[in-house]
Amino acid sequence: MQTYETTLTVRYSETDQMGRVYYSRYLEWFELARAEHLKSAGFPYSDMEKLGLYLVVADTYIKYIRPAKYEETIMVKTTIKEVNKASVVFEYEVFNEKKEMLATGNSKLVAVTKEGKVTSIPDNIRKLL
Amino acid sequence: MQTYETTLTVRYSETDQMGRVYYSRYLEWFELARAEHLKSAGFPYSDMEKLGLYLVVADTYIKYIRPAKYEETIMVKTTIKEVNKASVVFEYEVFNEKKEMLATGNSKLVAVTKEGKVTSIPDNIRKLL
Amino acid sequence: MQTYETTLTVRYSETDQMGRVYYSRYLEWFELARAEHLKSAGFPYSDMEKLGLYLVVADTYIKYIRPAKYEETIMVKTTIKEVNKASVVFEYEVFNEKKEMLATGNSKLVAVTKEGKVTSIPDNIRKLL
Amino acid sequence: MQTYETTLTVRYSETDQMGRVYYSRYLEWFELARAEHLKSAGFPYSDMEKLGLYLVVADTYIKYIRPAKYEETIMVKTTIKEVNKASVVFEYEVFNEKKEMLATGNSKLVAVTKEGKVTSIPDNIRKLL
Numbered sequence: 001m002q003t004y005e006t007t008l009t010v011r012y013s014e015t016d017q018m019g020r021v022y023y024s025r026y027l028e029w030f031e032l033a034r035a036e037h038l039k040s041a042g043f044p045y046s047d048m049e050k051l052g053l054y055l056v057v058a059d060t061y062i063k064y065i066r067p068a069k070y071e072e073t074i075m076v077k078t079t080i081k082e083v084n085k086a087s088v089v090f091e092y093e094v095f096n097e098k099k100e101m102l103a104t105g106n107s108k109l110v111a112v113t114k115e116g117k118v119t120s121i122p123d124n125i126r127k128l129l
Numbered sequence: 130m131q132t133y134e135t136t137l138t139v140r141y142s143e144t145d146q147m148g149r150v151y152y153s154r155y156l157e158w159f160e161l162a163r164a165e166h167l168k169s170a171g172f173p174y175s176d177m178e179k180l181g182l183y184l185v186v187a188d189t190y191i192k193y194i195r196p197a198k199y200e201e202t203i204m205v206k207t208t209i210k211e212v213n214k215a216s217v218v219f220e221y222e223v224f225n226e227k228k229e230m231l232a233t234g235n236s237k238l239v240a241v242t243k244e245g246k247v248t249s250i251p252d253n254i255r256k257l258l
Numbered sequence: 259m260q261t262y263e264t265t266l267t268v269r270y271s272e273t274d275q276m277g278r279v280y281y282s283r284y285l286e287w288f289e290l291a292r293a294e295h296l297k298s299a300g301f302p303y304s305d306m307e308k309l310g311l312y313l314v315v316a317d318t319y320i321k322y323i324r325p326a327k328y329e330e331t332i333m334v335k336t337t338i339k340e341v342n343k344a345s346v347v348f349e350y351e352v353f354n355e356k357k358e359m360l361a362t363g364n365s366k367l368v369a370v371t372k373e374g375k376v377t378s379i380p381d382n383i384r385k386l387l
Numbered sequence: 388m389q390t391y392e393t394t395l396t397v398r399y400s401e402t403d404q405m406g407r408v409y410y411s412r413y414l415e416w417f418e419l420a421r422a423e424h425l426k427s428a429g430f431p432y433s434d435m436e437k438l439g440l441y442l443v444v445a446d447t448y449i450k451y452i453r454p455a456k457y458e459e460t461i462m463v464k465t466t467i468k469e470v471n472k473a474s475v476v477f478e479y480e481v482f483n484e485k486k487e488m489l490a491t492g493n494s495k496l497v498a499v500t501k502e503g504k505v506t507s508i509p510d511n512i513r514k515l516l
Contacts, residue, residue: 193315
Protein backbone atom coordinates (compact mmCIF):
# COMPACT_ATOMS: atom_id res chain seq x y z
CA MET A 1 0.00 0.00 0.00
CA GLN A 2 1.57 3.18 -1.23
CA THR A 3 -0.06 5.97 0.78
CA TYR A 4 -1.57 6.18 4.22
CA GLU A 5 -3.17 8.89 6.34
CA THR A 6 -2.65 9.14 10.09
CA THR A 7 -4.39 11.67 12.31
CA LEU A 8 -3.30 12.93 15.71
CA THR A 9 -4.10 15.78 18.08
CA VAL A 10 -1.42 18.30 19.07
CA ARG A 11 -0.36 17.81 22.70
CA TYR A 12 0.48 20.69 25.05
CA SER A 13 3.91 19.12 25.58
CA GLU A 14 4.57 19.56 21.85
CA THR A 15 4.21 23.36 21.94
CA ASP A 16 7.01 25.81 22.73
CA GLN A 17 7.04 29.36 24.02
CA MET A 18 6.48 30.72 20.51
CA GLY A 19 2.98 29.22 20.85
CA ARG A 20 3.47 26.68 18.08
CA VAL A 21 4.62 23.07 17.81
CA TYR A 22 8.37 22.78 18.39
CA TYR A 23 10.21 21.90 15.19
CA SER A 24 11.59 18.51 16.25
CA ARG A 25 8.13 17.16 17.06
CA TYR A 26 7.34 16.70 13.39
CA LEU A 27 9.96 13.93 13.28
CA GLU A 28 8.06 12.13 16.05
CA TRP A 29 4.89 12.50 13.98
CA PHE A 30 6.68 11.19 10.88
CA GLU A 31 7.78 8.12 12.84
CA LEU A 32 4.29 7.62 14.22
CA ALA A 33 2.83 7.91 10.71
CA ARG A 34 5.40 5.44 9.30
CA ALA A 35 4.49 2.99 12.06
CA GLU A 36 0.76 3.29 11.33
CA HIS A 37 1.50 2.90 7.63
CA LEU A 38 3.51 -0.29 8.22
CA LYS A 39 0.87 -1.66 10.59
CA SER A 40 -1.86 -1.06 8.01
CA ALA A 41 0.31 -2.88 5.44
CA GLY A 42 0.38 -5.90 7.76
CA PHE A 43 3.78 -5.39 9.43
CA PRO A 44 3.61 -3.66 12.79
CA TYR A 45 7.09 -2.31 13.44
CA SER A 46 7.11 -3.92 16.90
CA ASP A 47 6.82 -7.31 15.15
CA MET A 48 9.74 -6.47 12.85
CA GLU A 49 11.96 -5.71 15.82
CA LYS A 50 10.97 -9.01 17.42
CA LEU A 51 12.27 -10.67 14.22
CA GLY A 52 15.56 -8.77 14.63
CA LEU A 53 14.88 -6.32 11.80
CA TYR A 54 15.36 -2.66 12.62
CA LEU A 55 14.69 0.30 10.36
CA VAL A 56 17.04 3.16 11.18
CA VAL A 57 16.76 6.60 9.68
CA ALA A 58 19.65 7.47 7.36
CA ASP A 59 18.57 11.00 6.59
CA THR A 60 15.58 13.31 6.90
CA TYR A 61 14.55 16.55 5.28
CA ILE A 62 11.70 18.72 6.49
CA LYS A 63 10.28 21.98 5.21
CA TYR A 64 8.12 24.01 7.59
CA ILE A 65 5.32 25.96 5.89
CA ARG A 66 2.76 26.98 8.53
CA PRO A 67 2.82 26.56 12.33
CA ALA A 68 0.81 23.79 14.00
CA LYS A 69 -1.10 24.84 17.12
CA TYR A 70 -2.20 23.20 20.37
CA GLU A 71 -5.27 20.93 20.15
CA GLU A 72 -5.41 21.06 16.35
CA THR A 73 -6.17 17.83 14.55
CA ILE A 74 -3.22 17.00 12.32
CA MET A 75 -3.17 14.62 9.37
CA VAL A 76 0.12 13.14 8.22
CA LYS A 77 0.02 11.57 4.77
CA THR A 78 2.83 9.10 4.16
CA THR A 79 3.86 7.82 0.75
CA ILE A 80 6.36 5.06 0.10
CA LYS A 81 8.43 6.43 -2.77
CA GLU A 82 11.06 3.74 -3.13
CA VAL A 83 11.64 0.23 -1.83
CA ASN A 84 15.19 -0.95 -2.39
CA LYS A 85 17.06 -4.06 -1.31
CA ALA A 86 17.94 -2.65 2.10
CA SER A 87 16.17 0.70 2.27
CA VAL A 88 12.83 2.45 2.00
CA VAL A 89 12.11 6.10 1.22
CA PHE A 90 9.07 7.72 2.85
CA GLU A 91 7.57 11.09 1.93
CA TYR A 92 5.37 13.05 4.29
CA GLU A 93 2.79 15.80 3.97
CA VAL A 94 1.35 17.38 7.12
CA PHE A 95 -2.03 19.14 7.12
CA ASN A 96 -4.20 20.87 9.71
CA GLU A 97 -7.98 20.45 9.94
CA LYS A 98 -8.52 23.26 7.39
CA LYS A 99 -6.47 21.14 4.93
CA GLU A 100 -3.69 23.73 4.96
CA MET A 101 -0.29 22.21 4.36
CA LEU A 102 1.94 22.71 7.40
CA ALA A 103 5.04 20.81 6.38
CA THR A 104 6.50 18.36 3.89
CA GLY A 105 9.42 16.03 4.30
CA ASN A 106 11.06 12.77 3.45
CA SER A 107 13.37 10.24 5.00
CA LYS A 108 15.39 7.24 3.98
CA LEU A 109 15.30 4.24 6.28
CA VAL A 110 17.86 1.47 6.17
CA ALA A 111 17.26 -2.08 7.40
CA VAL A 112 19.80 -3.21 9.99
CA THR A 113 20.25 -6.11 12.39
CA LYS A 114 20.27 -5.63 16.16
CA GLU A 115 24.05 -5.20 15.90
CA GLY A 116 23.63 -2.38 13.40
CA LYS A 117 24.74 -4.26 10.23
CA VAL A 118 22.89 -3.36 7.03
CA THR A 119 20.65 -6.23 5.96
CA SER A 120 18.10 -7.03 3.23
CA ILE A 121 14.45 -6.32 3.73
CA PRO A 122 12.74 -9.76 3.52
CA ASP A 123 10.88 -10.29 0.24
CA ASN A 124 7.47 -10.71 1.86
CA ILE A 125 7.77 -7.34 3.56
CA ARG A 126 9.15 -5.69 0.42
CA LYS A 127 6.21 -6.96 -1.60
CA LEU A 128 3.69 -5.53 0.85
CA LEU A 129 5.33 -2.13 0.74
CA MET B 130 28.36 10.98 48.93
CA GLN B 131 25.05 12.24 50.21
CA THR B 132 24.35 15.39 48.20
CA TYR B 133 25.32 16.59 44.76
CA GLU B 134 24.65 19.67 42.65
CA THR B 135 24.08 19.53 38.90
CA THR B 136 23.62 22.57 36.70
CA LEU B 137 21.95 22.78 33.31
CA THR B 138 20.60 25.43 30.94
CA VAL B 139 16.92 25.46 29.97
CA ARG B 140 16.47 24.40 26.33
CA TYR B 141 13.88 25.94 24.00
CA SER B 142 12.43 22.47 23.46
CA GLU B 143 11.66 22.33 27.18
CA THR B 144 9.35 25.35 27.13
CA ASP B 145 5.63 25.26 26.35
CA GLN B 146 3.19 27.85 25.07
CA MET B 147 2.67 29.20 28.59
CA GLY B 148 6.25 30.50 28.26
CA ARG B 149 7.63 28.28 31.00
CA VAL B 150 9.24 24.86 31.24
CA TYR B 151 6.68 22.09 30.65
CA TYR B 152 5.95 20.17 33.85
CA SER B 153 7.24 16.75 32.77
CA ARG B 154 10.71 18.13 31.95
CA TYR B 155 11.60 18.31 35.62
CA LEU B 156 11.55 14.50 35.71
CA GLU B 157 14.17 14.48 32.93
CA TRP B 158 16.25 16.89 35.01
CA PHE B 159 15.83 14.68 38.10
CA GLU B 160 17.10 11.70 36.12
CA LEU B 161 20.00 13.71 34.75
CA ALA B 162 20.89 14.90 38.26
CA ARG B 163 20.69 11.33 39.65
CA ALA B 164 23.01 10.17 36.86
CA GLU B 165 25.55 12.91 37.62
CA HIS B 166 25.27 12.10 41.32
CA LEU B 167 25.94 8.40 40.71
CA LYS B 168 28.81 9.20 38.33
CA SER B 169 30.43 11.48 40.92
CA ALA B 170 30.07 8.66 43.48
CA GLY B 171 32.05 6.41 41.15
CA PHE B 172 29.23 4.47 39.48
CA PRO B 173 28.16 5.87 36.12
CA TYR B 174 24.68 4.51 35.49
CA SER B 175 25.75 3.33 32.02
CA ASP B 176 28.27 1.02 33.76
CA MET B 177 25.58 -0.34 36.05
CA GLU B 178 23.42 -1.27 33.07
CA LYS B 179 26.39 -3.04 31.47
CA LEU B 180 26.54 -5.15 34.67
CA GLY B 181 22.85 -5.97 34.23
CA LEU B 182 21.69 -3.75 37.08
CA TYR B 183 18.85 -1.37 36.27
CA LEU B 184 17.34 1.23 38.56
CA VAL B 185 13.67 1.75 37.75
CA VAL B 186 11.54 4.47 39.26
CA ALA B 187 8.85 3.12 41.59
CA ASP B 188 7.24 6.45 42.37
CA THR B 189 7.87 10.17 42.09
CA TYR B 190 6.43 13.24 43.73
CA ILE B 191 7.04 16.77 42.53
CA LYS B 192 5.87 20.12 43.84
CA TYR B 193 6.07 23.10 41.47
CA ILE B 194 6.80 26.42 43.18
CA ARG B 195 7.98 28.94 40.54
CA PRO B 196 8.21 28.61 36.76
CA ALA B 197 11.56 27.95 35.06
CA LYS B 198 12.24 30.04 31.95
CA TYR B 199 14.16 29.60 28.70
CA GLU B 200 17.96 30.02 28.92
CA GLU B 201 17.97 30.18 32.73
CA THR B 202 20.74 28.30 34.50
CA ILE B 203 19.14 25.70 36.71
CA MET B 204 20.72 23.89 39.66
CA VAL B 205 19.32 20.56 40.80
CA LYS B 206 20.47 19.46 44.24
CA THR B 207 20.09 15.74 44.83
CA THR B 208 20.19 14.08 48.24
CA ILE B 209 20.23 10.36 48.85
CA LYS B 210 17.79 9.95 51.74
CA GLU B 211 17.69 6.17 52.09
CA VAL B 212 19.65 3.22 50.76
CA ASN B 213 17.83 -0.07 51.31
CA LYS B 214 18.57 -3.62 50.21
CA ALA B 215 16.98 -3.17 46.79
CA SER B 216 16.00 0.49 46.64
CA VAL B 217 17.26 4.05 46.94
CA VAL B 218 15.31 7.23 47.73
CA PHE B 219 16.45 10.48 46.12
CA GLU B 220 15.27 13.95 47.07
CA TYR B 221 15.53 16.91 44.71
CA GLU B 222 15.57 20.68 45.05
CA VAL B 223 15.54 22.83 41.92
CA PHE B 224 16.83 26.43 41.93
CA ASN B 225 17.22 29.18 39.35
CA GLU B 226 20.29 31.43 39.13
CA LYS B 227 18.80 33.84 41.72
CA LYS B 228 18.74 30.90 44.16
CA GLU B 229 14.94 30.90 44.12
CA MET B 230 13.47 27.48 44.71
CA LEU B 231 11.49 26.34 41.66
CA ALA B 232 10.50 22.84 42.68
CA THR B 233 11.10 20.05 45.14
CA GLY B 234 10.54 16.35 44.72
CA ASN B 235 11.54 12.84 45.54
CA SER B 236 11.55 9.41 43.97
CA LYS B 237 12.11 5.83 44.97
CA LEU B 238 14.22 3.70 42.66
CA VAL B 239 14.22 -0.07 42.74
CA ALA B 240 17.07 -2.27 41.50
CA VAL B 241 15.98 -4.81 38.89
CA THR B 242 17.59 -7.24 36.48
CA LYS B 243 17.24 -6.88 32.71
CA GLU B 244 14.17 -9.14 32.97
CA GLY B 245 12.59 -6.78 35.49
CA LYS B 246 13.06 -8.93 38.65
CA VAL B 247 13.80 -7.05 41.86
CA THR B 248 17.41 -7.63 42.92
CA SER B 249 19.83 -6.51 45.64
CA ILE B 250 22.01 -3.50 45.15
CA PRO B 251 25.60 -4.85 45.34
CA ASP B 252 27.35 -4.00 48.64
CA ASN B 253 30.16 -1.99 47.00
CA ILE B 254 27.62 0.29 45.32
CA ARG B 255 25.49 0.56 48.46
CA LYS B 256 28.53 1.62 50.46
CA LEU B 257 29.41 4.38 48.02
CA LEU B 258 25.90 5.78 48.20
CA MET C 259 -18.60 14.77 34.26
CA GLN C 260 -16.52 13.01 36.86
CA THR C 261 -14.58 10.36 34.96
CA TYR C 262 -13.28 10.07 31.44
CA GLU C 263 -11.30 7.51 29.45
CA THR C 264 -8.67 8.49 26.88
CA THR C 265 -6.81 6.00 24.72
CA LEU C 266 -3.48 6.45 22.97
CA THR C 267 -0.81 4.34 21.28
CA VAL C 268 2.74 4.25 22.64
CA ARG C 269 5.12 6.08 20.29
CA TYR C 270 8.68 4.96 19.60
CA SER C 271 9.93 8.34 20.81
CA GLU C 272 8.39 7.55 24.20
CA THR C 273 10.53 4.46 24.79
CA ASP C 274 13.99 4.46 26.35
CA GLN C 275 16.91 2.06 26.16
CA MET C 276 15.41 -0.12 28.90
CA GLY C 277 12.77 -1.02 26.27
CA ARG C 278 9.91 0.61 28.13
CA VAL C 279 8.20 3.98 28.20
CA TYR C 280 10.42 6.61 29.85
CA TYR C 281 9.03 7.66 33.22
CA SER C 282 8.36 11.33 32.43
CA ARG C 283 6.11 10.45 29.48
CA TYR C 284 3.27 9.49 31.78
CA LEU C 285 2.97 13.16 32.77
CA GLU C 286 2.45 14.02 29.09
CA TRP C 287 -0.26 11.35 28.96
CA PHE C 288 -1.88 12.74 32.13
CA GLU C 289 -1.98 16.19 30.54
CA LEU C 290 -3.41 14.78 27.32
CA ALA C 291 -6.06 12.88 29.29
CA ARG C 292 -6.97 16.00 31.32
CA ALA C 293 -7.35 17.95 28.08
CA GLU C 294 -9.63 15.30 26.56
CA HIS C 295 -11.61 15.19 29.81
CA LEU C 296 -12.09 19.00 29.79
CA LYS C 297 -12.97 18.98 26.10
CA SER C 298 -15.61 16.29 26.65
CA ALA C 299 -17.02 18.41 29.52
CA GLY C 300 -17.45 21.27 27.08
CA PHE C 301 -14.33 23.34 27.84
CA PRO C 302 -11.43 22.66 25.52
CA TYR C 303 -8.34 23.88 27.33
CA SER C 304 -7.30 25.91 24.27
CA ASP C 305 -10.53 27.94 24.71
CA MET C 306 -9.75 28.51 28.39
CA GLU C 307 -6.36 29.95 27.52
CA LYS C 308 -8.00 32.27 24.95
CA LEU C 309 -10.13 33.59 27.85
CA GLY C 310 -6.93 34.19 29.83
CA LEU C 311 -7.45 31.29 32.22
CA TYR C 312 -4.48 28.96 32.67
CA LEU C 313 -4.37 25.79 34.73
CA VAL C 314 -0.89 25.22 36.10
CA VAL C 315 0.18 22.07 37.87
CA ALA C 316 0.93 22.65 41.57
CA ASP C 317 2.03 19.11 42.34
CA THR C 318 1.98 15.61 40.88
CA TYR C 319 2.42 12.14 42.28
CA ILE C 320 2.88 9.03 40.18
CA LYS C 321 3.33 5.39 41.10
CA TYR C 322 4.75 3.07 38.44
CA ILE C 323 3.42 -0.49 38.60
CA ARG C 324 4.17 -2.23 35.27
CA PRO C 325 6.14 -1.01 32.24
CA ALA C 326 4.35 0.27 29.14
CA LYS C 327 5.74 -0.98 25.83
CA TYR C 328 6.02 0.33 22.27
CA GLU C 329 2.83 0.16 20.14
CA GLU C 330 0.64 -0.87 23.07
CA THR C 331 -2.77 0.73 23.32
CA ILE C 332 -2.95 2.63 26.58
CA MET C 333 -6.08 3.82 28.39
CA VAL C 334 -5.83 6.67 30.87
CA LYS C 335 -8.84 7.04 33.17
CA THR C 336 -9.14 10.50 34.71
CA THR C 337 -11.32 11.31 37.70
CA ILE C 338 -11.98 14.79 39.02
CA LYS C 339 -11.69 14.33 42.78
CA GLU C 340 -12.08 17.90 43.99
CA VAL C 341 -13.12 21.21 42.49
CA ASN C 342 -12.23 24.15 44.73
CA LYS C 343 -12.47 27.90 44.27
CA ALA C 344 -9.18 28.13 42.40
CA SER C 345 -7.99 24.55 42.01
CA VAL C 346 -8.92 21.12 40.69
CA VAL C 347 -7.56 17.72 41.70
CA PHE C 348 -7.31 15.02 39.03
CA GLU C 349 -6.63 11.33 39.64
CA TYR C 350 -5.27 9.02 36.97
CA GLU C 351 -5.21 5.29 36.33
CA VAL C 352 -3.22 3.93 33.40
CA PHE C 353 -4.01 0.54 31.84
CA ASN C 354 -2.65 -1.50 28.94
CA GLU C 355 -4.83 -3.40 26.49
CA LYS C 356 -4.93 -6.46 28.81
CA LYS C 357 -6.50 -4.16 31.45
CA GLU C 358 -3.39 -4.45 33.60
CA MET C 359 -2.81 -1.37 35.70
CA LEU C 360 0.48 0.28 34.72
CA ALA C 361 0.44 3.37 36.89
CA THR C 362 -1.68 5.56 39.13
CA GLY C 363 -1.25 9.20 39.99
CA ASN C 364 -2.82 12.51 40.86
CA SER C 365 -2.18 16.18 40.41
CA LYS C 366 -3.48 19.46 41.70
CA LEU C 367 -4.01 22.23 39.17
CA VAL C 368 -4.35 25.87 40.11
CA ALA C 369 -6.13 28.50 38.00
CA VAL C 370 -3.92 31.49 37.18
CA THR C 371 -4.05 34.52 34.91
CA LYS C 372 -1.55 35.02 32.08
CA GLU C 373 0.60 36.93 34.57
CA GLY C 374 0.62 33.96 36.93
CA LYS C 375 -1.73 35.33 39.62
CA VAL C 376 -4.03 32.80 41.27
CA THR C 377 -7.62 33.38 40.15
CA SER C 378 -11.08 31.83 40.65
CA ILE C 379 -12.35 29.19 38.29
CA PRO C 380 -15.48 30.74 36.68
CA ASP C 381 -18.73 29.29 38.07
CA ASN C 382 -19.91 27.92 34.71
CA ILE C 383 -16.72 25.90 34.32
CA ARG C 384 -16.77 24.77 37.94
CA LYS C 385 -20.33 23.48 37.54
CA LEU C 386 -19.43 21.45 34.49
CA LEU C 387 -16.56 19.80 36.32
CA MET D 388 31.86 34.64 14.81
CA GLN D 389 31.55 31.93 12.19
CA THR D 390 31.92 28.65 14.06
CA TYR D 391 31.18 27.54 17.58
CA GLU D 392 31.46 24.30 19.55
CA THR D 393 28.89 23.23 22.12
CA THR D 394 29.21 20.12 24.27
CA LEU D 395 26.46 18.19 26.02
CA THR D 396 25.96 14.83 27.68
CA VAL D 397 23.41 12.34 26.32
CA ARG D 398 20.42 12.05 28.67
CA TYR D 399 18.58 8.81 29.35
CA SER D 400 15.37 10.44 28.16
CA GLU D 401 17.02 10.94 24.76
CA THR D 402 17.55 7.20 24.16
CA ASP D 403 15.01 4.86 22.60
CA GLN D 404 14.50 1.11 22.77
CA MET D 405 17.07 0.57 20.03
CA GLY D 406 19.63 1.68 22.64
CA ARG D 407 20.63 4.83 20.79
CA VAL D 408 19.58 8.46 20.76
CA TYR D 409 16.17 8.89 19.11
CA TYR D 410 16.45 10.63 15.74
CA SER D 411 14.46 13.77 16.56
CA ARG D 412 16.71 14.65 19.51
CA TYR D 413 19.43 15.87 17.20
CA LEU D 414 17.16 18.78 16.22
CA GLU D 415 16.97 19.75 19.91
CA TRP D 416 20.77 19.63 20.03
CA PHE D 417 21.00 21.75 16.88
CA GLU D 418 18.74 24.35 18.48
CA LEU D 419 20.75 24.27 21.70
CA ALA D 420 23.98 24.69 19.73
CA ARG D 421 22.53 27.60 17.71
CA ALA D 422 21.48 29.28 20.97
CA GLU D 423 24.97 28.88 22.48
CA HIS D 424 26.48 30.16 19.25
CA LEU D 425 24.25 33.26 19.28
CA LYS D 426 24.92 33.84 22.98
CA SER D 427 28.68 33.67 22.39
CA ALA D 428 28.26 36.18 19.55
CA GLY D 429 26.64 38.55 22.02
CA PHE D 430 22.96 37.95 21.26
CA PRO D 431 21.27 35.49 23.58
CA TYR D 432 18.16 34.29 21.78
CA SER D 433 16.03 35.05 24.84
CA ASP D 434 17.03 38.73 24.43
CA MET D 435 16.05 38.65 20.76
CA GLU D 436 12.58 37.40 21.63
CA LYS D 437 12.22 40.17 24.22
CA LEU D 438 12.88 42.61 21.33
CA GLY D 439 10.12 40.90 19.33
CA LEU D 440 12.47 39.13 16.94
CA TYR D 441 11.88 35.42 16.45
CA LEU D 442 13.96 33.03 14.38
CA VAL D 443 11.79 30.24 13.00
CA VAL D 444 13.14 27.22 11.20
CA ALA D 445 12.20 27.15 7.51
CA ASP D 446 13.79 23.82 6.72
CA THR D 447 16.21 21.28 8.14
CA TYR D 448 18.24 18.44 6.73
CA ILE D 449 20.01 15.84 8.80
CA LYS D 450 22.16 12.87 7.87
CA TYR D 451 22.69 10.19 10.50
CA ILE D 452 26.08 8.47 10.33
CA ARG D 453 26.73 6.70 13.65
CA PRO D 454 24.46 6.23 16.68
CA ALA D 455 24.91 8.36 19.80
CA LYS D 456 24.76 6.48 23.09
CA TYR D 457 23.67 7.23 26.65
CA GLU D 458 26.12 9.27 28.78
CA GLU D 459 28.43 10.00 25.85
CA THR D 460 29.85 13.51 25.63
CA ILE D 461 28.67 15.04 22.38
CA MET D 462 30.15 18.03 20.58
CA VAL D 463 28.03 19.99 18.12
CA LYS D 464 29.98 22.30 15.85
CA THR D 465 27.84 25.06 14.33
CA THR D 466 28.88 27.15 11.35
CA ILE D 467 27.01 30.16 10.05
CA LYS D 468 27.10 29.66 6.28
CA GLU D 469 24.97 32.56 5.11
CA VAL D 470 23.47 35.68 6.61
CA ASN D 471 20.83 37.24 4.39
CA LYS D 472 18.44 40.14 4.88
CA ALA D 473 15.87 38.06 6.71
CA SER D 474 17.45 34.63 7.09
CA VAL D 475 20.46 32.74 8.40
CA VAL D 476 21.77 29.32 7.38
CA PHE D 477 23.43 27.16 10.01
CA GLU D 478 25.44 24.00 9.39
CA TYR D 479 26.00 21.37 12.04
CA GLU D 480 28.50 18.58 12.65
CA VAL D 481 27.97 16.22 15.57
CA PHE D 482 30.84 14.26 17.12
CA ASN D 483 31.24 11.82 19.99
CA GLU D 484 34.15 11.90 22.45
CA LYS D 485 36.27 9.73 20.12
CA LYS D 486 35.88 12.50 17.49
CA GLU D 487 33.79 10.18 15.34
CA MET D 488 31.25 12.05 13.25
CA LEU D 489 27.73 11.03 14.22
CA ALA D 490 25.66 13.34 12.06
CA THR D 491 25.72 16.40 9.85
CA GLY D 492 22.94 18.79 9.02
CA ASN D 493 21.84 22.27 8.17
CA SER D 494 18.87 24.54 8.64
CA LYS D 495 17.61 27.83 7.38
CA LEU D 496 16.12 30.21 9.92
CA VAL D 497 13.88 33.10 9.00
CA ALA D 498 13.40 36.22 11.13
CA VAL D 499 9.75 36.90 11.96
CA THR D 500 7.77 39.20 14.25
CA LYS D 501 5.62 37.85 17.08
CA GLU D 502 2.73 37.81 14.58
CA GLY D 503 4.74 35.62 12.22
CA LYS D 504 5.51 38.26 9.54
CA VAL D 505 8.93 37.98 7.89
CA THR D 506 11.17 40.85 9.00
CA SER D 507 14.74 42.04 8.51
CA ILE D 508 17.48 40.97 10.85
CA PRO D 509 18.72 44.21 12.47
CA ASP D 510 22.09 45.37 11.10
CA ASN D 511 23.89 45.16 14.45
CA ILE D 512 22.93 41.50 14.81
CA ARG D 513 23.74 40.74 11.18
CA LYS D 514 27.20 42.19 11.60
CA LEU D 515 27.94 40.06 14.62
CA LEU D 516 26.95 36.91 12.81
